[in-house]
Amino acid sequence: MIDQSVAPIHETLSIDIDQTASPLAGDQWLDELADGLTEHGWMTLDAGCRLSTELLRGLRGEVQILDRTEALRKAGVGRGSGLLTDRSVRRDKIAWLQGVTPVQAELFAFFESVRLGLNQRLFLGLKRFEAHYATYHSGDFYRRHVDSFRGRASRVVSLVLYLNESWQQTDGGVLRVYNRENENEVCGTVLPQEGRMTLFMSEEIPHEVLPANRTRYSVACWFRCDEVPLPL
Numbered sequence: 014m015i016d017q018s019v020a021p022i023h024e025t026l027s028i029d030i031d032q033t034a035s036p037l038a039g040d041q042w043l044d045e046l047a048d049g050l051t052e053h054g055w056m057t058l059d060a061g062c063r064l065s066t067e068l069l070r071g072l073r074g075e076v077q078i079l080d081r082t083e084a085l086r087k088a089g090v091g092r093g094s095g096l097l098t099d100r101s102v103r104r105d106k107i108a109w110l111q112g113v114t115p116v117q118a119e120l121f122a123f124f125e126s127v128r129l130g131l132n133q134r135l136f137l138g139l140k141r142f143e144a145h146y147a148t149y150h151s152g153d154f155y156r157r158h159v160d161s162f163r164g165r166a167s168r169v170v171s172l173v174l175y176l177n178e179s180w181q182q183t184d185g186g187v188l189r190v191y192n193r194e195n196e197n198e199v200c201g202t203v204l205p206q207e208g209r210m211t212l213f214m215s216e217e218i219p220h221e222v223l224p225a226n227r228t229r230y231s232v233a234c235w236f237r238c239d240e241v242p243l244p245l
């Protein structure tokens with residue numbers, strides 16, 4: 014089933030795993046996900062039956078509290094001592110998840126099932142994942158980038174899960190995905206609607222977040238090949 018919230022250019026990339034609309038039994042959605050990543054380098058789908066509405070609302074509640082209490086910090090580009098906060102590149106604010114609250118623990122169990130599922134199907138050797146909440150306030154964006162430098166093989170697969178109720182085109186803030194063969198060709202746009210997920214190969218797929226017109230919440234997760242966390 015084609016989801017209307019995804020631009021039609023690569024319609025076949027969109028699968029819907031909401032049981033009522035298109036039942037994908039058991040692990041079939043992981044098969045589709047692995048196929049999408051192999052064929053196109055990216056895939057967007059609804060978390061539907063995998064993540065409950067209560068969980069999505071619980072996660073949104075957490076990031077809203079973090080936002081209100083100013084517990085989020087400006088996101089940077091790079092890591093450790095190389096971390097730069099450049100407001101011309103990205104303007105979101107983030108907080109790393111530790112997986113300790115009940116909703117984070119449930120989400121981490123889901124991420125772990127994705128990690129194992131992708132390893133079984135694509136032999137990616139994903140060893141761990143890291144995840145942060147992100148908030149884009151009105152006017153915030155993240156210019157076109159890739160999530161990992163080629164050859165570093167640290168961040169291998171990126172996953173973004175959106176937490177926004179009733180997001181409309183006019184709310185802006187769409188994720189624009191570019192063709193891995195031609196970084197000037199847009200191959201999809203994704204509305205950051207509650208429960209929607211986008212996964213892509215971190216080194217291959219250029220993408221950007223267009224300016225949001227209302228506050229936009231998400232969790233970004235990276236599946237990594239290295240064992241040891243670098244300093245945040």
Ligand SMILES: O=C(O)CCC(=O)C(=O)O
Nearest residue numbers: 155160173188222231233
């Ligand atoms: O929120 C999104 O849609 C993408 C965010 C992103 O590209 C990133 O955090 O690296």
Ligand SMILES: [Fe+2]
Nearest residue numbers: 158159160220
């Ligand atoms: Fe990114």
